[in-house]
Amino acid sequence: MPEGHTIHRLARQFNDVFGNARLTASSPQGRFADGAARIDGQILTGAQAHGKQLFAAFESGVILRVHLGLYGAWDFGGDETFRGASSIGAPRRVGERELGSEEVSYTGPPEPIGAVRLRLVSAHGWADLRGPSACEVLTPTEAAAIRAKLGPDPLNAARSDDGAVEFLQRIRSSARPVAVLLMDQNIVAGIGNVYRAELLFRNRIDPMLSGKQLSVEQVSMLWADAVVLLEEGVAKGRIITTELANRDRPDDVHYVYRRTGLACLICGEAVFGKELAGRNLFYCPGCQCQVRHLPD
DNA sequence: TCTGTATGTCAAA
DNA sequence: TTGACCTACAGAC
Incomplete structure (x- = not known):
């Protein structure tokens, strides 16, 4: 249910599981290959929500902006540090599985299922983004301009x-x-x-x-x-x-x-x-x- | 296999 | 004001 509260929860979860972590970024679907390349291998320094948009900053200064729109959603998975990291966004989706407490130890992200626009992977877990209405990499100036209008x-x-x-x-x-x-x-x-x-x-x-x-x-x-x-x-x-x-x-x-x-x-x-x-x-x-x- | 549905936004007419 | 777009799923045929 992506109204503002959803994105604030998402920002908090990003900081919890990815804050100050070095991430690999890819676009299994291919539509965000160029953007993913601009953040691949960088440390995520902090995530913030403004209204329904997520702004995630990386060490080089670039900012990932994501708007889920009606259909977008993030799925998370990983080791015990990802426990409690739940899917966020549109209701029930393919590929979503509940991580039971009896789960075998985390060995890496699964094969992407469906149209994964962006996949972020840390040493401890992963996040898949599907169906966003906006997903782009911005300079700080560009991000500030967008936020100034909100x-x-x-x-x-x-x-x-x-x-x-x-x-x-x-x-x-x-x-x-x-x-x-x-x-x-x-x-x-x-x-x-x-x-x-x-x-x-x-x-x-x-x-x-x-x-x-x-x-x-x-x-x-x-x-x-x-x-x-x-x-x-x-x-x-x-x-x-x-x-x-x-x-x-x-x-x-x-x-x-x-x-x-x-x-x-x-x-x-x-x-x-x-x-x-x-x-x-x-x-x-x-x-x-x-x-x-x-x-x- | 097809249709309807959705908590959103934008560009074009 | 309208249609286009993004995606996946439930339910109808």
């Missing part, structure tokens, strides 16, 4: 006021619907369709209100809640946005996301689903809309 990431800016202020300014200066703004990575980085729907529900905000129509308090609440939800997502490894799921109803993990036609968990009214700017939007008219509007 909005604040609640997981990076949580403890500074800068992120909150920037978010407030960017939201309240726009006439576009807040539901669209939350998905715009130049406004705020790391929120995807699930967090968008759930944030708006939890704060009882009508998705079709423009940024300008929101109060300072509403925008502040959205930011603070984004920090909470994303941090929980990092901790749990999945997106759980309801209190119910934490108590006695483990299946009710979302209030409105993908619940079209079902009764709202709070007010009982039917949840609506409609397409907005090419993405599925879910909301509860009873809880979120002062003025009822039906899906178009």
